[in-house]
Amino acid sequence: MIGRGRPWRLRPGVLLAAGFLAVVLLAPSGRVRAELDPLTAEVRVAPELRRWTFETAGGDDHANQSYLPIDLAVTRGPDLRLTGGVDLVSSAVHGVDPSGNLDGLGDLRLGGEIGLPGRVRLGAAGRFALHEDALPPREVRIAEVLEIFQLDFPYSRPAAGDRVRLLAAWQPVKLSRLLCQIGASYELRGSYALRDDGLELRPGSVFRLAAGVDAVLGPLRARQGLIHERPGTSQLGGADAFEVGSRSVLTESIALERGVDAFELRVALLLAGRGSVLSRPDLEAAPLRGGNELSWGLTWSRSSGGWGFGAGVDGRHYRGFSGPLGRADWVTPAVEASRALGRDSLGARLDVSVGEGRSGRRIRGAGLALSWTRTLLR
Amino acid sequence: MNEDGASRTCGPARALLWLVLVPLLLPATAGAADAPGGRREALSLLAQGDALNARALFDSLLTVDPTDLTAGYLAARSDEQAQRPYRARCGYLEIEAVAPGTEEAELAGARRRTLEREEADRRFNLGPGWITSEKSRAPLTGALLLLPLEPLGEPAGAGYYGLSWTYLLHQALRGSGFCPLSIPSMLLVEDLLVDGKAVRAPTEISSLPVNTIGGLRARLAVLSGLTGEVYLESRDGGWDEDLRDALRQFQVDHQLPPTGEADLETQTTLERVLDGWLLQAPPPLPPHLVPRAMELLGASLAVRGTFRNEGGEVWVELTLLEPDGASLTQEPIVLHFPAGQTNRWAWVAAQRLAMAAGFDLATGSRPASNLSPESLESATRLLLLFDRGVGRLGERRWVELPREAFRWSLVREARTFTDVSAKQWDEREARLKARWGGAVQLDAARGLEALLRDLDAGASAEPGPFQVLGSRGTLVIRGNGP
16 A cells, blocks of 8 residues: 555455466466576666646646656566566646645556467466545546546556456467567456545456567568457446447557667557447536547667667657547657666656647646666576 | 747757757767678678688777677687687687676587587597697696595595586686686596596597497497406497407496397496496596696696585685696685585685686676585586586486576576587577678567567557546546547
């Protein structure tokens, strides 16, 4: 338990995830390899500070957020990987009523992956909220403001239930210049209290299909990916309420290495379908609009003599969605540096975002991310 | 957006864009710009057999980027190709020490072990007369000879504990100012100097199965009968009367019916006897023979020592010797510790040895995991068998090894070396060269992992709960995005 609410306790989702992890660990292939492959462990701490300003009709809203992920990854060879970590998030909103802080929120993450013969990889992952209490009305309003920035800052999520995912991927084609992968996942989403009057939301479970192709095109390495996800029906107060539309993402990345320099161009197109809302007296009729998002990025990085440098620019363009950022465009230039020091690795990244939301309202943002990684075993 | 707003937001944005674009547009530094061409040129020279010029080019590339492990590995490979095995071996040891677990370190370990085997086999094939010849002396290399510790208060040669120390010190001192000498050659020289007979099964013997004529002849040509003479004079030849006689003599010595035929029982006994012969612990080297051993191997320094093991407590005394046999330091290094902590204390001893000679251990050097005395002995026996020439240690030997022994990275390295065929090592090296030389390659495992990560992340951020729940007390569905 961090900061607020009832003490953390063992929940069915945790037990479920522990069961999956046990399956991963006890799988025959993993056991055989575990005797032979060296154990490696790595811990990573990567604090991040971010500030967003968003112009509204009544003035500017400011949101400051700090995000502290702490991760531990243990691997035995290429076929067994276990991860665990916590995300601690603290947020503050100023400029509009109500201003205030939303502290002490966080998630616990657990995950495991195993490689099986025949180029099959299975995984299980869970994300468990470290607090279970609903937010009082004033904090609900703060959370609502924070969620305006959610698209680009996904860990702003102020409250959410447990999530458990089962993942499977297979590589049917493995050639020297072409790889093809397909996979599927199922995500079970636990219910949680939304308001302090006890109203519960149970988001619909999500089924995903994915395919990917890696190819060598002359001096370039290209990767194409397609993910299609279909969420189930979400319930409010124990009854069906709404269904978010299905989503598809098409991604393309092209990488070029030239000695110590590496360049990468990424483009992703998200297509979100319309959702539907059931007719209920407690639901205000509103369209569940879909939309699309085009994001792109160009990065350059250089690593030499234990030092790494990088610079890049990302862009995002939203069309069709409802809400103040439903139609928005912004770009984010960034610079970063890293240094390897024996078993430690240090990194820093600075970015600035500028753009416009609906009705030409300004969006500005800046972020500073630091990271420290230490190899414990190798 | 108004004019003022535009100028306010675009100013910093423009500055940052320049910050991004300028490094992209600026020409890279001379060394780095030359790196891709230099790499291809160096690889081309190496492929053409111009090892010395390739070595020079690898050195230049290492000046630009001293952390380039592949360049370091290929520099050592050039040394090997240029007939400078000592330099190549030390280069390989350094890579193994500074970057354990990397592809380069595994390839370096494989090349080093191959070199050590070839060197020991070559010396073995020179025959016992080699060590008595006045001309037999290796050029002084600055390397360190690690002699097995001698037991005090126990029958000479009992157990493998003294040899465990050789392996542990060898591992800890990789990549330090010392370049520890090859253990297979050390074992060979020690056997020859003390007993006048080499205990070794060269690759051409151990690689031939016992159920072949070549395999039978090779084994009978190295094993001695009760008379002290080898069963068969020459390994060359076919199924002749000499081989039948040798088989009969072997069968008589081992209480088998003297048929002169290589039946299954004879074959099994032959394998068992060969194993037992190869597994005899190396004899202690008397002090007066240490300078000669150093001379034969080209060592500039040697570590000699003793141990006493009583009631689970171990006392170890180590001395660093110069080529004339004189001690380099005034006081020996003395250690006292529980027997179950040998691996850690051997690392401490390596640190003190390095300090005494004015060196440092390699960056990142850590003590090997402690093993129980039984596991340490089992692991050492297996390593001894390996270093006396047995090329492919069968699965049975690994299964019989206590699981705990695999905590020692030296055991895992030996297993990797024996499990991977020479052809597979060559393929791995070719892939490394292609990758380093700029050829674009795909990593099948990473492709699969990336897809799993995509599935884990999902299509995009989901609508947050407070996008669903409005603040006005009624529920409002606001949409898929903000």
